[in-house]
Amino acid sequence: MAGCEFLRKKLEELSGFWATVTWCLSLSWKSSKFYTIIRIAADIITPLLAIVAAFVGKHLLDLLSGDLMVEDARMVLLLLFLGLLGIALLRRTSQIAVQYSQSMQSEMLNGQITLDMMARSLNADLEYFDNPAYYDRLTSATQDSMAVSYILWNVLSCISASVAFIGAFAVLIQANPIYGIVMMMAAIPASVAAAKYAKLLYNLSLEQVNEHRQMHYCQHIATEKIFAQDMRLFSAGERLRNRYRRIWAELFSKRRGMTRKRSVLTGILECLPEIVVVLIGVDIAFGVLGNTNTVGDYALFTGLAGQLWSSINMFSSSALQIYDNKLKIENIKRLDTFKNRVEDTGNKLLSQVNSIVLKNITFTYPGSKITALDNISFTLCKDEKVVLVGLNGSGKSTLIKLLLRMYEPDSGAIYINGVNIREYKLSELRANFSVYFQEMNNYNFTLRENFTIADAENPDADVNAELALNAAYARDIWEKASKGLDTSITRLFDTEGIELSGGQHQKIALARALYRKHTALILDEPSSNLDPKAENEIFKNLENLTDGKLTIFTSHRLSNVALADRIIVLEKGRVVEDGTQEELLRNKHLYAELFQYQQEKYLA
Secondary structure (H helix, E strand, C coil): CHHHHHHHHHHHHHHHHHHHHHHHHHHHHHHCHHHHHHHHHHHHHHHHHHHHHHHHHHHHHHHHHCCCCCCCHHHHHHHHHHHHHHHHHHHHHHHHHHHHHHHHHHHHHHHHHHHHHHHHHHCCCHHHHHCHHHHHHHHHHHHHCCHHHHHHHHHHHHHHHHHHHHHHHHHHHHHCHHHHHHHHHHHHHHHHHHHHHHHHHHHHHHHCHHHHHHHHHHHHHHHCHHHHHHHHHCCCHHHHHHHHHHHHHHHHHHHHHHHHHHHHHHHHHCHHHHHHHHHHHHHHHHHHHCCCCCHHHHHHHHHHHHHHHHHHHHHHHHHHHHHHHHHHHHHHHHHHHCCCCCCCCCCECCCCCCEEEEEEEEEECCCCCCEEEEEEEEEEECCCEEEEEECCCCCHHHHHHHHCCCCCCCEEEEEECCEEHHHECHHHHHHCEEEECCCCCCCCCEHHHHHHCCCCCCCCHHHHHHHHHHHCCCHHHHHHCCCHHHCECCCCCCCCCCCCCHHHHHHHHHHHHHHCCCCEEEEECCCCCCCHHHHHHHHHHHHHHCCCCEEEEECCCHHHHHHCCEEEEEECCEEEEEECHHHHHHHCCHHHHHHHHHHHHHHC
16 A cells, blocks of 8 residues: 555656646747747757767777778768767757757746736735735745746756767667666666755745745845934844844754755765766777777767766756756745635726715734724715724724725625625726825835826826825925936935935825825825924815815824814724714713813923
């Protein structure tokens, strides 16, 4: 039974190996039929030319040693040298063809693979970006994605090695069948040992992905501008380097031990074929002395014995690389085990947000035991300006993410215009909203590109971008922008870029939200970094800009709620108050308490 199980596993491995080979060849064919044909043809021709060259060399030596008798020795000698020249030129041409086709096809493959990995990340549910296991898998898969092209080149190397092996083996067994058989037997142990350690080292690299991410994060902190001031203020540079060094030393120690064992064992086993080549040479040399072989035979068969070992070594090495990289491809495919819960299965269109109804919404973040939203229900109508108020962690930002279907609620439903939002196409749903997220981010592009990334189809991009900047009270940014909208907002890629304060970055992000075409506007803490004057001016502008549109915003500064028609107060994921400011102040509950705190601060 154990033998049957072993055989079954080996057959499965062989089947997986062959599936990987055929998959890579099909990928190569899809990426470029032309380069694939060139590469395969060159990989077949090159080893055949080496065998032909060995035969020409044999006859040349036999002619020079007198073992080959011909009428016109000079003419034959000249023809043999011309043959060697022609073979050398053909081999060189095929090598150039291989280098050229591999270079071109590598760029084509790697570009497409990178785009595919970007698509995987961009299409993943937002919840996975809170999951370290997903980050580990994404990091290792991104690193392993380049394995696709490596497998392809190793598949083609296997083809070349197979042709060289068949040719050399066929000639060697003509002299003595034992030569080829012994050479094969001598090469097997080294190949098996190399395969074993390749798998062990790859599995070790997967185990160490999290630690490698920590190392890269330390490097990121040391080299990014956003952390530069903190590192100097805290004098934390050496502590950061020590953290990196400690993690690196631990990982290196494990890999060094395993790599040392592999090098010693495979080094010893790879001596066996070399010994066989010498023994074949000795046997043929004695044949030359006994006049049963010629000097040319010695050169031919020892050369082919070396070529046989070289082809076996190349084949096993390439096959090992395919096996190693097959594991990497399987690792990439395991990204598919992270299934999206937000499915784009709706087909309804949405042209205007007229009403939003949240009905018994309950939600807990994946992996958390704390309920973020607990049986939330309320209705929002067109033309309403609604402020969500609550302490940190009360659920304000979570509501926004559920409304945009960044997450799915555990129970309950959200309706827009009386239709469950799951029935709308995701692109249609999100296209109606413009959002300023509390986790504000700008992009290291030009001012114009920071707007067009949010709405690429805005008909008057330049005019509307300037209007949005004015609405966001960003005249101070215009004064710095020597190239207007073509000014980069950092110096990361452009020495003529401008450096902005946190408040100025917030103005650009807010302007981007106003620039994007929308029928409903969401602003999550839009004034957290603004000075009082800029905040006052922006909220004056918002009062006019939001007329006729459903507007939701959150704010810790209750002085801004004068813009609102209605205030919804959240506490620990529940709606505890809902009404106008006058009504909530009369109620003397949580809103009145928060309002009193801020009023006392300003009056103190």
